[in-house]
Amino acid sequence: MNISIVGTGYVGLVTGTCFSELGANVVCMDTDEVKISKLKKGIIPIYEPGLTELVERNYPGRLRFTSLISDAVAHGDIIFISVDTPTLADNTSDLTNIYNAVRDIALCMTGYKVIVNKSTSPVGTGQSIKREIQSILKMQGKPFDFDMVSNPEFLREGNAVVDFMCPDRIVIGAESIKALEIIEELYARQAALGIPLVSTDIETAEMVKYASNAFLAAKISLMNEIANLCELCGSDAGIVSEAVGLDKRIGRHFLNPGPGFGGSCFPKDLRAMLGIAKDNGYTPKIIKSIIDVNEEQKVLMFRKIKKTVGRLKGKTVTVLGLSFKPGTDDIRESPSIAIIRKLLDGGAKVKVYDPQAMKNTQSQNPDLNVQYCQNTFSASIKTDCIVLATEWDQFVCLDFDHLKKLVRTPVFVDLRNVYNSDDVKKYGFSYTGVGRS
Ligand SMILES: NC(=O)c1ccc[n+]([C@@H]2O[C@H](COP(=O)([O-])OP(=O)(O)OC[C@H]3O[C@@H](n4cnc5c(N)ncnc54)[C@H](O)[C@@H]3O)[C@@H](O)[C@H]2O)c1
Structure with a gap:
């Protein structure tokens, strides 16, 4: 099959590369010429485990990169659109990139x-794209037929290749049998593994994506709210979440208390849902609360650090982890960055280290006045508090013995509840987690 991908970001590059690995001939197109020229030199612009190896295996060969849309359109019988769809301040989705x-x-x-x-785009976008293409073809006197399909993506950054190859489900929203069969054939390898294909109309497929993200984000915000209550009541949120998660109706994923969700999807998509609801004259109460609880959680985490450190002016705080979750260099809406900004506003000096996300943090937050360090140890020299903000593997087994010799004050704030409080305390550190008194 000949496939083209328009928009070669996290989703587009993973999608194109994985389809080429599965045997399709793929052209990945992007308007960002710097990105495309890097890809042509074999430089992968994002950190995503397993992706580099797959690109190396298929490029050049079944995988090609271009900045020319004409090239992409001439090549692809199936053309995927995977451009970014940010949410604007009024909660409407900015679909400029899609329509371009x-x-x-x-x-x-x-x-x-x-x-x-x-x-990811509001319900109705598929039909609107269809009308736009029809009108352009008509204006140009081109009598071609085409089909519009919605195929929302559910991959998780940090696990994107595995998620693409082996997703929980594939959702196909189509209007014609012909288009449905073409896309079903494209996903035949995954279907053969027993992965369910849900075929529906375009509008329902569009809503599935938002509904899924709303459910996942709701779990996080609800657990964080319960953790905050645990802290006040003297319960242990870690054990509460473990026991609650053993209930099969609830499930154990997304129940770890922490600083709230971030990333390019949940915050943006939930805000977009508010916009979709407003356009349809509906006021969703739960979705609004999920967002509010998430915003508040970052403030509570900042207060937690401040309470532990005391007066921030003149103090140094080390923040381990900048990406919104481990396994990615994506810092979009990362709670870690929001907390760092509050620490800086409070007068603290902040030293940071992240295994993958420092470059993005520097380029996307040029005003962030922090000291970027080479590793956990250099970030911890003469610090008054170490904050574990993102649970990268290398932060899960910290050498507290050595850290104790480097810090000014042995204070550890674990925003991901990675450690057992007694295990940390035995090295002479104070320990503060989330949802534990
Ligand atoms: N990142 C995720 O984890 C994830 C998961 C599921 C769904 N999504 C959705 O997928 C979409 C893409 O997300 P992403 O994270 O890959 O975005 P991204 O910002 O990483 O990549 C988007 C790419 O599209 C390119 N682009 C913009 N306008 C273009 C145009 N007119 N022609 C060609 N290229 C163009 C940009 O240069 C950029 O490289 C969004 O709607 C997002 O909500 C993202």
């Missing part, structure tokens, strides 16, 4: 194509 991509695609079309929208 759609217009570019339509102008280059010379025959039947299946256009697949993988970008």
